[in-house]
Amino acid sequence: MxxxxxxxxxxxxxxxxxxxxxxxxxxxxxxxxxxxxxxxxxxxxxxxxxxxxxxxxxxxxxxxxxxxxxxxxxxxxxxxxxxxxxxxxxxxxxxxxxxxxxxxxxxxxxxxxxxxxxxxxxxxxxxxxxxxxxxxxxxxxxxxxxxxxxxxxxxxxxxxxxxxxxxxxxxxxxxxxxxxxxxxGYRDMYKPTTKLSRHPDIGLVVLQLPEPLHYYALFSRTQGFDIVLSCYSGNRYELEYKYTTWVDLGSRPTLPRINLAPLAARLNALETSGHTWTYDAITETGPLLRLNGDKLTQVETYDNPTARIIHASSISVEELQEVVVNYFRTAYQGIEPRTFWTWKEIKELQLALPL
Structure with a gap:
């Protein structure tokens, strides 16, 4: 040996x-x-x-x-x-x-x-x-x-x-x-106050819950999905591409990551709170789209949602979900999930998106 x-x-x-x-x-x-x-x-x-x-x-x-x-x-x-x-x-x-x-x-x-x-x-x-x-x-x-x-x-x-x-x-x-x-937090994920809506065609799961939770609890009900939109009380939101789309998964096909810049621009056109929607590059391990996200360090971005301030938005939960779902449905139109996307393919794909 x-x-x-x-x-x-x-x-x-x-x-x-x-x-x-x-x-x-x-x-x-x-x-x-x-x-x-x-x-x-x-x-x-x-x-x-x-x-x-x-x-x-x-x-x-x-x-x-x-x-x-x-x-x-x-x-x-x-x-x-x-x-x-x-x-x-x-x-x-x-x-x-x-x-x-x-x-x-x-x-x-x-x-x-x-x-x-x-x-x-x-x-x-x-x-x-x-x-x-x-x-x-x-x-x-x-x-x-x-x-x-x-x-x-x-x-x-x-x-x-x-x-x-x-x-x-x-x-x-x-x-x-x-x-x-x-x-x-895991227990909270199964309370009546927590609501899930799944959109398997775009790999998105929407979580509605009163307060932020530790990631190990928050993502406990997101298996098989790659984008998580967390909606907390008081119109506090975070959208995240999970790490499952940074790596090559061996168990299932995935959709490629899509640039979050146009989505941030649409949300900023609606936002009147004084805060700004910002986004991380799709090459980050777990890119976030959130209000004032550009003020976070990489340590804070990786840390649990419970450890960072999540600002209140002027956009209602219903409108936010509609904008997010429509954005990804449009972006993923004609794209089939598969395994082993390359970063070159993902970056080239952004240039051809109907956004």
């Missing part, structure tokens, strides 16, 4: 490695990034699931002695840890898959028997990451880039994760606050 070790991404210039949740020509790539040359036989929704497939099927190329990633997140970490802890990874395969789904796509499904344990582990990583290092995307405010800083995170979590995996309750003090928030 090959004894592997983690190396910083920069060392790929000098040696070959298994590249997890990233891309580089000097090694075996196991990544769900759009356009990644991951072998077809191990394709899946998360990079961690691809790693677990590769381990179970003994994919050619796994004899490389090094493992790396260019950033730290839960999906990538689970993949890296699995390559360094083969037996434990295969013993806990479904639990690790759930961790990657919750961490990357934020789609918590408590009907799954291992989702509760996976949630504890994900929230433990979240807590320790913020406490000991910096939050996701926090490197943008530091003098060094993520690719340089993340090996310190990997060193800590690769050392500590096996202990916590055996009994997450050992670290209950770290995860219980966030887990409690998620579970309360």
């Amino acid at each position: 090959t004894k592997r070790r983690f190396i910083p991404f920069s060392e790929l210039k000098h040696r070959k490695a298994i590249v997890v949740d990233s891309m580089h020509p000097n090694g075996l790539v196991l990544s769900h990034w759009r356009g990644a040359p991951t072998p077809a036989e191990v394709r899946d929704n998360t990079s961690a699931a691809m790693v677990l497939h590769a381990l179970r099927f003994n994919l050619p190329g796994l004899d490389l002695p090094y493992v790396t990633a260019n950033h730290f997140d839960i999906d990538g970490f689970v993949g890296v840890w699995s390559l360094l802890n083969l037996e434990l990874a295969l013993e806990n395969e479904e639990l690790l898959r759930q961790m990657a789904l919750i961490g990357d796509f934020r789609e918590l499904d408590l009907n799954h028997p291992l989702a509760g344990e996976a949630l504890k582990l994900v929230c433990w990583i979240n807590a320790r990451e913020k406490q000991l290092f910096y939050p996701p995307f926090g490197a943008e405010q530091l003098p060094e880039p993520e690719v340089t800083l993340c090996p310190k995170k990997f060193a800590y979590f690769l050392r500590e994760f096996g202990r916590v995996l055996q009994d997450p309750n050992w670290e209950k003090a770290a995860w219980e606050e966030e887990v409690g928030e998620v579970l309360l």
Whole structure:
């Protein structure tokens, strides 16, 4: 059996490695990034699931002695840890898959028997990451880039994760606050005050609920959909393309992302609150359209909706939904969902849209 070790991404210039949740020509790539040359036989929704497939099927190329990633997140970490802890990874395969789904796509499904344990582990990583290092995307405010800083995170979590995996309750003090928030929000998603309307033809789900929730709760009822319009009391709104459209999903076809600029312009023509509708580029991991979104840092954009101010709009819920649904129906006219869109195709598509 090959004894592997983690190396910083920069060392790929000098040696070959298994590249997890990233891309580089000097090694075996196991990544769900759009356009990644991951072998077809191990394709899946998360990079961690691809790693677990590769381990179970003994994919050619796994004899490389090094493992790396260019950033730290839960999906990538689970993949890296699995390559360094083969037996434990295969013993806990479904639990690790759930961790990657919750961490990357934020789609918590408590009907799954291992989702509760996976949630504890994900929230433990979240807590320790913020406490000991910096939050996701926090490197943008530091003098060094993520690719340089993340090996310190990997060193800590690769050392500590096996202990916590055996009994997450050992670290209950770290995860219980966030887990409690998620579970309360999950319950709120099934209250009569929460309403869902689904538009499968455009991949849009509209959530109407009193207050913002933690993402793991908010997206718990959005599986199979890629655009979420959240409508909170007091005419507070956020529209988001989920991360499911930034990566190559292996389980289902998707529609390509559509430029949000024309939609923002239509909403600004209606808006009289004094706030401005802004939008993120479609190449961002989870682009938001919201009032005053250009004032958010990347850390704030990635953080939960409960952690940011959502301004009241002058546009009614009914009118907003009508504008949003009509926009995407027009944009997606004649476009069929499929797998493995390239960024080049997506960018070229914007030029031909009837908007």
